[in-house]
Amino acid sequence: xxAQLQQRRAPLEGRASVHGQSTGYRIAxxxxxxxxxxFFAALFIAPFALALANSIKSRPEALASPLxxxxxxxxxxxxxxxxxxxxxxxTMNSVVVTVMVTLGRLVLDSLAGYALAxxxxxxxxxxxxxxxxxxxxxxIVLAIPRYLVLGQLGMLDTYAGLILPLAVDAFGIFLMKTxxxxxxxxxxxxxxxxGATIFQTYWRIIMPLAAPGLIALTILSFQGSWNEFxxxxxxxxxxxxxxxxxxxxxxxxxxxGQSQDFPLLLGASVLITIPVAIVxxxxxxxxxxxxxxxxxxx
Amino acid sequence: MxxxxxxxxxxxxxxxxxxxxxxxxxxxVSLVFLFLFQRSGAINQLISALLxxxxxxxxxxxxxxxxxxxxxxxxGIDSSPAFLADTSVxxxxxxxxxxxxxxxxxxxxILVTWTTTGTMMLIFLAGxxxxxxxxxxxxxxxxxxxxxxxxxxxxxxxxxxLFFVLTIGLIGTWQVFDQIFVISAGGPQKTTLxxxxxxxxxGFQNFSMGRATAVAFLLFTLIIVFTLVQRRIxxxxxx
Numbered sequence: 001x002x003a004q005l006q007q008r009r010a011p012l013e014g015r016a017s018v019h020g021q022s023t024g025y026r027i028a029x030x031x032x033x034x035x036x037x038x039f040f041a042a043l044f045i046a047p048f049a050l051a052l053a054n055s056i057k058s059r060p061e062a063l064a065s066p067l068x069x070x071x072x073x074x075x076x077x078x079x080x081x082x083x084x085x086x087x088x089x090x091t092m093n094s095v096v097v098t099v100m101v102t103l104g105r106l107v108l109d110s111l112a113g114y115a116l117a118x119x120x121x122x123x124x125x126x127x128x129x130x131x132x133x134x135x136x137x138x139x140i141v142l143a144i145p146r147y148l149v150l151g152q153l154g155m156l157d158t159y160a161g162l163i164l165p166l167a168v169d170a171f172g173i174f175l176m177k178t179x180x181x182x183x184x185x186x187x188x189x190x191x192x193x194x195g196a197t198i199f200q201t202y203w204r205i206i207m208p209l210a211a212p213g214l215i216a217l218t219i220l221s222f223q224g225s226w227n228e229f230x231x232x233x234x235x236x237x238x239x240x241x242x243x244x245x246x247x248x249x250x251x252x253x254x255x256x257g258q259s260q261d262f263p264l265l266l267g268a269s270v271l272i273t274i275p276v277a278i279v280x281x282x283x284x285x286x287x288x289x290x291x292x293x294x295x296x297x298x
Numbered sequence: 299m300x301x302x303x304x305x306x307x308x309x310x311x312x313x314x315x316x317x318x319x320x321x322x323x324x325x326x327v328s329l330v331f332l333f334l335f336q337r338s339g340a341i342n343q344l345i346s347a348l349l350x351x352x353x354x355x356x357x358x359x360x361x362x363x364x365x366x367x368x369x370x371x372x373x374g375i376d377s378s379p380a381f382l383a384d385t386s387v388x389x390x391x392x393x394x395x396x397x398x399x400x401x402x403x404x405x406x407x408i409l410v411t412w413t414t415t416g417t418m419m420l421i422f423l424a425g426x427x428x429x430x431x432x433x434x435x436x437x438x439x440x441x442x443x444x445x446x447x448x449x450x451x452x453x454x455x456x457x458x459x460l461f462f463v464l465t466i467g468l469i470g471t472w473q474v475f476d477q478i479f480v481i482s483a484g485g486p487q488k489t490t491l492x493x494x495x496x497x498x499x500x501g502f503q504n505f506s507m508g509r510a511t512a513v514a515f516l517l518f519t520l521i522i523v524f525t526l527v528q529r530r531i532x533x534x535x536x537x
Contacts, residue, residue, distance in 0.1 A: 041315040044412070048318070051330045066333065067343050136525045138473050140494040141514045144501050227323040229476045234502060246325040250480050253329060262333050269326035280321050284314060287321060288420055 048273070055079075055267035062262050078263035087268060089241060090248035094226060097162050097244055101225040102218055104167030109217060110210065112168070113176025114202055118188070128177070134170040139230055147234045157239040162232055166225055172217055179213030180206065216286040223276050223287075245272050313423070317416035324413065328480035331409045402482050403490045409477055414470065418463045425459030426452075465528040469521050493517045 049069060054062045055078050057071040065072075082088075115121075116128050146165055147156075155161035183206065191201045207214070229246040236242035243251070249268050280287060319327060334341050429452065437451050453460075475494040482490045491499075493513060501510030 037312050041312055044315050044319055044416070047327070047330050047334060047412075048322075050334065054333065062333075065343075136522060137518065138469070138494075138521055140473055140475055140497055141518045141521075143497065144507060144511050144514060147501070148507070223321055227321075227325075229323075229325055229479075233479075237502065246323055246476075249329060250325050250476075253332065253480055262336075265329045266333055269323075269329045272326045273322045276321055276323070277318070280318065281314070287317070288313075 051266045052270055055263050055270050057263055059261060059263055062266075078261070078267040081261075081264055082267060082271070085252075086240065086243070086248060087245070087271070090243050090245045091271070093162075093242060094245040096159065097166075097232070098222060098225045100159075100163045101166045102221045104163065105169060105172045105221045106214060106218060108168045109172030110176045110207070110214065111202075112173045114180050114206060116173070117177045117180035118185075119198070131170045131173050135174065143230060143234050146231070150235055155235075157236050157242055159242070161235040162242065162244070165235070166228065166231060169221070169224075172221060175217055175220075176210070176213060179210055183209050215283070219279055219283050219286045222279060226272075226276055313420070316419050319413045320416040322413075324476035325480055327413055328409065328477045331405070331477075332481055335405050406474070406477055406481060406490055409481075410471070410474055414467070418467070421459050421463055422456070425456050429455045461528060461531055465524055469524050472517060472521065 050066065053069045053071060054066060056074045056076060058073060058075055058077065061072060112131075116124060116131070150156050150161045150165070153161075155164070187205055187209065188201050191205045196204065227246060228244070229250065232242075232244040232247045233250075236247075245268075249265070249272065252268070253265060433451060433455070434447065437447050442450065472492065473494045474492050475498065478490055478492055478495045479498075483495075494517070497510050497514050497517070500506050500513065
């Protein structure tokens with residue numbers, strides 16, 4: 001008994017002494033911790049800083065001194081030249097596709113999610129299993145079937161072909177279903193007793209309650225479809241006017257061959273990053289929720 | 299990564315900084331890396347600045363030499379022993395297998411690691427925050443040192459996120475496509491040809507849809523297997 005007590009006390013005393021001599025040690029630990037964090041932060045931010053800096057340099061300067069962060073002779077030439085190229089058109093395409101895809105996902109994912117979360121109908125479990133299964137299918141595997149189906153439907157090189165295949169997604173349905181399930185059932189039952197139809201309940205009661213989930217879905221699908229590369233690449237293979245920004249940029253690099261106008265390419269990269277960056281910094285929490293949700297689902 | 303612990307402030311800022319590359323366009327990021335890794339680019343200048351007297355003009359992006367091969371070259375081993383050059387497995391000599399990933403593939407690996415680290419970190423972070431703090435306290439009271447706590451408490455508790463990161467990493471790397479499209483198009487000498495890029499090249503450049511779908515199907519099977527293994531390993535934990 002006493003032995004046990006002594007044993008217990010020993011580590012505690014040890015800790016007390018650690019606290020006593022620790023100030024210097026703790027400061028050192030902190031400095032080291034911050035040092036590592038700052039080093040990695042610099043590693044992650046530097047490429048963006050360099051891209052921004054080099055996009056306002058002249059071509060020879062960007063090639064001669066790519067590392068300097070402050071251009072000797074700042075110029076907006078790259079951005080001015082961009083206005084004269086197809087980049088404006090690609091940006092517009094990207095905006096149209098992104099907005100339509102996001103709207104489509106908001107409406108369709110939330111409807112499907114609601115049905116799977118609340119309505120009872122035969123085959124519900126099977127359908128949900130199917131949705132989860134689709135999550136595991138890599139997009140590149142779908143590329144060829146999608147291309148062939150779009151071809152059969154005559155939707156290659158059309159806006160419909162760019163938008164419709166992306167307008168519903170399994171992850172969104174999954175996200176919305178989980179979210180709807182977290183809303184207390186009593187709210188809906190009260191509405192149903194008051195004589196609301198299913199659709200009215202969904203629209204008037206559930207949608208307002210689901211606002212946080214809808215915001216998360218909006219942000220994730222905005223980011224996803226703005227950056228989407230593979231689908232627009234295969235869905236509009238031969239009409240340069242239908243290229244979105246990522247496709248346009250990737251092909252621009254190819255078209256220029258060896259003598260590349262790096263300030264222009266970097267400027268365009270900055271341009272494509274800005275909208276996502278703004279949304280990211282405003283709604284950071286939701287991005288992080290999205291990642292965590294996908295991890296929890298396992 | 300696990301440095302992101304309590305005793306440091308400003309966690310939000312660092313989390314943002316680390317995660318930012320993950321949400322930007324892969325195309326934009328690839329273009330930036332294209333610029334950084336070019337022959338007279340930032341990376342080479344940085345290396346030259348760090349190694350006094352050296353002027354590194356490394357050809358990063360169009361270089362089929364193996365990484366290991368280059369390292370051996372530094373210590374004077376340049377050509378292969380005959381038995382390695384003569385034995386071939388699946389169409390490549392053993393020497394070629396052993397010389398490691400090509401320099402270009404290595405550059406792409408750096409890029410992909412750089413972009414995905416943030417996501418992985420968030421998953422680890424969520425996992426770490428899920429560990430109940432009383433477990434850690436209990437081990438502390440029992441007199442475990444920091445290292446023991448990390449090895450015997452944190453790692454076992456983190457099994458699930460660890461496996462998750464491992465499998466999504468495995469699944470993701472089989473599908474690297476955008477970066478290859480921008481930077482190397484599968485070359486030089488096919489050293490950066492991923493299954494995903496192979497599918498695209500067969501299907502949309504050579505227009506042999508049959509071959510492309512065959513590769514796609516193999517890739518799909520492989521990924522399903524990974525996913526099933528992941529589920530099987532993770533499941534008992536969840537109850």
